[in-house]
Structures are given as structure tokens and as C-alpha cells.
Amino acid sequence: MNEQSTVHSVTYDLLRTLKLTTVFGNPGSTEQPFLQDFPDDFTYVLALQEASVIAMADAFAQVTGRPALVNVHSSAGMGNAVGNLVAAWHGNTPLIVTSGQQHRELVIGEPYLGNRDATMLPRPWVKWSYEPARAEDVPEAFMRAYAQAVQPPAGPVYLSIPMDDWKRPLSGFTRVRTVSDRVAPDARRLRAFADRISASRRPALVFGPEVDRAGGWDAAVALAQKLHAAVYGPPLADRTSFPEDHPLFAGPLGMSVKTVGDRLAGHDLVVVIGAEVFRYYPYVPGDYLPAGTELLQITGDPGVAATARVGDSLLGDPGLAIELLVETVAEGSARSAPEPMQRPRALPQVPSSPLTPPEVYAALSRVRPPDAVIVNESTSTMAQQVEWLPTVRSGSFFATASGGIGWGTPAAVGVALGDRERGVQRPVVGLIGDGSFQYSVQAVWTAAQHGLPIVYVVMRNQEYSILKSFAVLEETPGVPGLDLPGLDIATVARGFGCLAVDVKTTEDLEREFKAALTAGTTTVIVVPTQPQKAML
Template sequence: MTENSTVRSVTYDLLRSLQLTTMFGNPGSTEQTFLQEFPDDFHYVLGLQEASVIAMADAFAQVTRRPALVNLHSSAGVGNSLGNLVAAYRGNTPLIITSGQQHRELLIGEPYLGNREAATLPKPWVKWSYEPYRAEDVPEAFLRAYAVALQPPAGPVYLSIPMDDWNQPLDGFTRTRTISDRVAPDIERLRLFADRISASRSPALVFGPEVDRAGGWDAAVALAEKLRATVYGSPLLDRASFPEDHPLFRGPLGMSVKTIGDHLAEHDLVIVIGAEVFRYYPYVPGEYLPAGTKLLHITADPAVAAYARMGDSLLSDTRTAIELLVDLVAEGTGRTSPEPMARPRQLPQTPNNPLTPPEVYSTLSRVKPADAVIVNESTSTMAQQIEWLPTVRSGSFFATASGGIGWGTPAAVGVALGDRANGVSRPVVGLIGDGSFQYSVQGIWTAAQHQLPIVYVVMHNHEYSILKSFAVLEETPGVPGLDLPGIDIASLARGYGCRAVEVETTEALEKEFTAALDAGTTTVIVVSTQPQTAML
């Protein structure tokens, strides 16, 4: 044992070897024994609320393509984080989440800030949850957490660590190892899939978030073009996996049983790769799978394959499966190419006041740099975003993987920090609804502190438009709490240290967005808009 070697020093050495030197957190008293004398080669990213911390780490891990380390405060901090922990779990993001536990000496007496049933608290939204029985087990618990977080399907894990463990003496931990994060397909079953695809008269490809996460964007394009197949975006996607301006792309598949079933009726075979079958919401009854239509499903997640309502499944890393399929399927030269997606892009001759979301997106389409990345949490206007601001590059669109809101604003921070860690310089555009912005507004403080090149465009329509759209669909009039009067978003943004402006015209939006790109800091542009009925 080296002089003054402790659980803490050994754990930090292990984290260095795993390249886990960026930590996202909001510290509390039970974490200070871990964070004391914080190493100079580690970087601590402070978020002002734990849900924001998780979203930042989530997006950072997605952009850097490696696990992110999170430190929360006991049960209180873990409880605050749960909303966005659901998104990280649904999005298969590898996070290693730690929280402090009270001193072991006090635990039997239910002490203040004790984390009761610590390993149970974050379930079921973590892959593994553990509190070491002995202080000397802490480094090995981190190594197991790292392995579980990375192995497919990737996802968040959780460790609760008593505060007195960190200063216990410990020899160095040397049993480090490497982890596999890809699973190859059963090649014979894949050949059967390829034969069925080649024989299809009118195949449809549905690419989901797993494809882009696995680096399969180019392979997906190659497969679609070889097959001459119609391509749809998977329902409620959180990563785009196919260029949305491609001639074979026909737009989102829809969200309800009826809408999806109607889209699939024109195809004899549907190949879903890297997505659930399907993410449904809301419930509008219809045919899950039309008569005469068959479905093949490829995913790296056994649970996703198991709870699919229909179709024959194959477990595989999606990029690997697609690359193999490109070689195995026959050319689709005999098929008629599908009609391109209709993009009406109709605007009034005289601009509206307030502006409509299509007018906002049309303006942004003229001034948004080609390499900019979009983080979208304007839930009622996502169809308009695809129409006017299609995703055309891998890793350039992010949204929450769960149904909760409050992810997008801090996630934009994580994207920008991930780009910085990767040595990449590109603008980050946060398209955020005014209701969504309030859930995690404190996230912009972190953006301002790090002088991140984020341009938030907040569409201020003074209501929860998405919920009003659901109220119409579900025939539930008179729902309270759907209006949001009296919020001064620009003043809030300035109070957190951001540059903030309010605009009401397309000319002003174009001018301020262009200025924001060169501002060298975070800008919040508040745009007065009309409510938009969501396409459900």
C-alpha cells in the first residue's frame, strides 16, 4: 500500500484509467468526502438542479460516445433527478450515477440525510443499483458499474456510497479490464431476413435512434438506396438516423396505432431497425399490423424485442446488422421508387403577428449554419421542424427519449460540452417551448458559466399547446392549468447570465439569430408565437 492510499485515491486512479474525468453534479454534504481536494485533472460541471445535471450528462455521453459520471446528493438529489433519469434509461445512455450515503455508524438509526433502501430508490430506471457492503469494495463496484453501463443495451447505473468509506485505507486496485459494447447477429437468421427483404414487393424501412447511436447513419442510407425502399422515421424519435431531405424519406411514421397502421398498409414488409415496435401515444384504435403486411425487427435490446406487439425479431448491434444486410440483400432495381415526402411549406404573404411556428422555422432555415446541431423540446411543433429544418447529418438532432419535459434546455449544455471535449466547433440550437423552458431554466446558468455557443429559441405562446392538442383528441374539455400567463423569459435568462432578446418579426429573428452565432456566449431569443396544434 502506498503512503496515504485510500478508497478515494484508488477510485480516482481507476476513473482516470477509464477516462471518466468529467463529472456532472450538484454536491451535498454526504458527497464532500468524495469531492475533497478535487483533482486538477478532473473537471466538475455544476448544475443547479439534479434533473438538469442528469440531462447534461446524458447529452454529453451521447456526443462523446463514452459513459459520463454523475454525482448527486443522497436520496433528495436522486429523487430530483428521476424525471430525466427515465429519459437516459429509455435512450440507452451509459451514465454512472453516484450519491452519498450517511456514515455507516449512523445508518441503523435512520439518520438525517440517510438514503433509505438506497439501491431501490432509482429502480426501475437503472440497469444496476448497488451500495457496497464494505469500503474496500467501492473501486470494484465502479468497475462493474462501468461494464454494466456500456454493455448492450447501454444505460444508466447507480452507486450509493457511505461518506466514511472514502477515507478508509486501501491498496491500489489493479484488476481493470476492457468491455465489449457490440453484439453480432445470428448470421443464419440474418440471411433469412435478407431473403425475405429481397423478395418484398414494397418494403418499408423504419430507422430508430439505435442506428445513429451505433454510428449506422451511412449504412442506413446505403441499405435504403440499394432496396429502393420507403424510409420512415420511428415514432417519437430522440435521435434521427436517416437524412430527412433524402428522396426516399417519407417523414415520421406517426404515433398512434391507427396512424402507424394506416402508413404501413401500403407495404407488404416493414423492417424496423433500432426502434421499438412501436412507441405509441396517444391511443387511437386501429390495426396494429394491416392484413397482408409482415414485420421484421432488429434491435440490440432484448427487452425491446420481447415486448414488441408483432413481428419476427433479431438481436444485433444495429450498425453491424445493417452493414451485413447491404451485402446480403438483392438490388431493388425492379421496384418503383416511392414518392418524395410532401413539403407544402406554405407561408402567408403578410407575416402574422404573433408569428406562427412555420414562420419561425422558415426564418431559421435561412440562417441556421449547415453544421448546427438541434436540440428540440418544442413538443407541439416537431412536425414543422422536420418540414423546415430537416436533420441531414448524423449526430445533429437530439430530443428526450421519454415523455417528460425539462430535458432539452440542459441537454443542449451537454451537447455543447461534448463538442468541446471532442474538439468540435459547431453551433447548438435549442428549440424550446415556453412551458418546457420553465422545467429546467436553471440549466442556462451552466451554459453561461462555460460560455457555450448555444442559441436558445424559445417560442412564447403562453400555454401548454401540446396538452391542449391532446385535450381535443381525447375529448376532455375544461382541463385546468394549461395557460401560462405572466412569465418574463428574457428577464429570467438575463438573471442567469445569458444574453437575451425578445423578437416579434421574422426580420428581427433573423438579425438576432445571426448576431447570437457570433456572440461568444449563450443567447436566449424569445419569439412571440401563436399556439400550434400538434400533429398527433
């Protein structure tokens, strides 16, 4: 046995083999034995708070198409991370999240910084949670974690590793394996689905986030065009899987049971591919489906299939399923043309002061480069963003999959780092509400440190506008804590090393946005806006 061979060196060799050479983290004392003598061929991405660490890694993994490795502090640090771990779980992002555990000699006495019941803390938001029984098992635990993370449905996993394990002697680890990350749908059931789709008089298609994650964008367009079917955006989607400027795009479904049911009226068959049926919120009672309407669902996630309130489900990779459907469904050119999405795009004749969100989005639509990627966490203006800044390319829209805020600002960092990793140059635009920005504002420090060309446009309406919309809907007047006065966002952003500017007019916004595209670093543009009632 080589005297220099330890659990530490053997594990790093395995991580190289698995191409896990970027570590997203915020180090603690129990993590330092893992990070000691950090290799030159690895990259450490430091974020200043663990929730930001997870969101950066989440978006990085989505963009690169590979699992991401995360290292956060035991117990308290992992607790900080859980909020955005929920988003990774719902977004089926393969993350390997690790944290240190106290020295094995001390664990039985509940020492300071000990991770009590370590494997319980991240549940239920991980697919697998494990603390190796022996130091010698650490490399194999990473191998299993990798396999668990990438197999469908993909998702985060967690390892707790005692800090003294890393220096234990270990001769090597040779049982490196590969696993499949796609599962084909059952051919007979798919054929039955295809027959029902072909027989439909007026089908509707709903393409969810799983489609874009599976690389099914082009196949989705081909299927819609062959069927001559209307395409709706699913509720609260974290990825966009169909071009929102396409003539067959009929707009978002809405969010509530009633809204979704009303939107689907007139369709005899709804085909939901790669999405939940449905992500409902808030509760507004209505019919899950209109009378006489049937529903088919295709998803790669058994849990998503099991929790559907209506319809018949088929398990399988959505990308593969769509490709097979394109080959088997009958041509639908005889169907009447579906009504395209209505885009009224009404703007005031005289510019508002402060600007309205549609005015902001209209200005951005004039200067947004065609290859720009959008990360959206302006929750009260999502409908206006689809109207004015439609997603037209695969892999160019990202939002939180969980509903919790504080994901978007660090996720934009992960997108930009993922693009840099794969040699792609495109602008990254973060559309962030002023309330959302505060949850993870420290993430812009990481963006500035890495010189990432991100343009954050922060709409400053001085309130939690989405919550005020919910208060009206839920008839809950007098809720405290919904106003946000006194935030100087530009000054804070400059303090973290970013370029930052306040603008008041669309002319100023367009000028500063174009300047930010060539600044070579991170820019935060703060725009005072009028509160926007959310379309619920």
C-alpha cells in the same frame, strides 16, 4: 502500503484509467468526502438542480460516445434526478450515477440525510443499483458499474457510497477490465431476414435511434438506396438516423396505432431497425399492421424485442446488422420509386402577428448553418420542425427519449460540452417551448458559466399547447392549468448570465440568430408565437 493510499485516491486513479474525468453534479454534504481535494486533471460541471445534472450528462455521453459520471445528493437529490434518469434509460445512455450515503456508524438509526433503501430509489430506471458492503469494495463497484453501463443495451447504473468510505486505507486496485459494447446478430437469422427483404415487392424501412447511436447513418442510406425503399421516421424518436431531405424519406410515421397502420398501407414488408415497434401515444385504435403486411425488427435491446406487438425480431447491433444487410440483400432498382415526403411549406402571404411556428422555422431554415445540431423540446411543433429544419447529418438531432419535459434545455448544454471535449466546433440550437423551458431554466446558468455558444429559440405561445391538443383528442374539456401567462423569459435568462432578447418579426429573428452565432456565449431568443395544434 502507502500511508496516503485510500479508497478516495485509488478510486480516482481508476476513474482516470476509465477516462471518467468529467463529473456532472450538484454537491451535498454526504458527497463532499468524494469531492474533497478535487484533482486538477478532472472537470466538475455544476448544474443548479439534479434533473439538469442528469440531462447534461446524458447528452454529453451521447455526443462523446463514452459513459458519463454523475454525482448527486443522497435521497432528495436523487429523487430530483429520477425524472431525467427515465430519459437516459429509454435512450440507452451509459451513465454512472453516484450519491453519498450517511456515515456507516449512523445508518442503522435512520439518520438525517440517510438514504433509506438506497438501491431501491432509482429503480426501475437503472440497469444495476448497488451500495458496497465494504469500503474496500468501492473501486470494484465502479469497475462493475462501468461494465454494466456500456454493455448492450447500454444504460444508467447507480452507486450509493457511505461518506466515511472514502478515507479508509486501501493499497490499490489492479483488476481493471475491458468489455465489449457491440453484439453481432445471428448470421443464419440475418440471412433469413435478408431473403425476406429481397423478396419484398414494396418494402418500407424504419430507422430508429439505435442506428445513429451505433454509427449506422451511412450504412442506412446505402441500404435504402440499394433496396429502393421508402424510409419512415419512427414515432417520437430521440435521435435521427436517416437524412430527412433524402428523396427516399417519406416522413414521420405518426404516433398512434391507427396513424402508423394507415401510413404503412401498401407495403408488404416493414423493416424496423433500431427502434421500438412502436412508441405509441396517444391511444387511437386501429390495425397494428395493414392486412397483408409483415414486419421484421432488428434491435440491440432484448426488452425492446420482447415488447413488440407484432413482427419477428432479431437481436444484434443495428449498425453491424445494416452493414451486413447491405452486402446480402438483392438490388431493388426494379421496384417503383417510392413517394417522397410531402413538404407543402405553406406560409401566409402577410406575416402573422404573433408569428406561426412554420414562420419561425422558415426563418431559421434561412440562417441555420449546415453543421448546426438541434436539440428539440417544442413538443407541439415537432412535425413543423421536420418539414422546415430537416436533420441531414448524423449526430445532429437530440430529443428526450422519455416524453417528460425539462430535458432539452440542459441537454443542449451537454451537447455543447461534449463537442468541446472532442474538439468539435458547431452551433448548438435549442428549440424549446415556453412551458418546457421553465422545467430546467436554471440550466442556462451552467451554459453561461462555461461560455457555451448555444442559441436557444424559445417559442412563447403562453400555454401548454401539446396538452390542449391532447385534450381535444381525448375529449376532456375544462382541464385546468394549461395556460402560461406572465412569463418574462428574457429577463430570467439575463438573470442567469445569458444574452437574451425578445423578437416579434422574422427579420428580427434572423438578425438576432445570426448575431448569436458569433456572440461567444449563450443567447436566449424569445419569439411570441401562435399556438400550434400538434399532429397526433
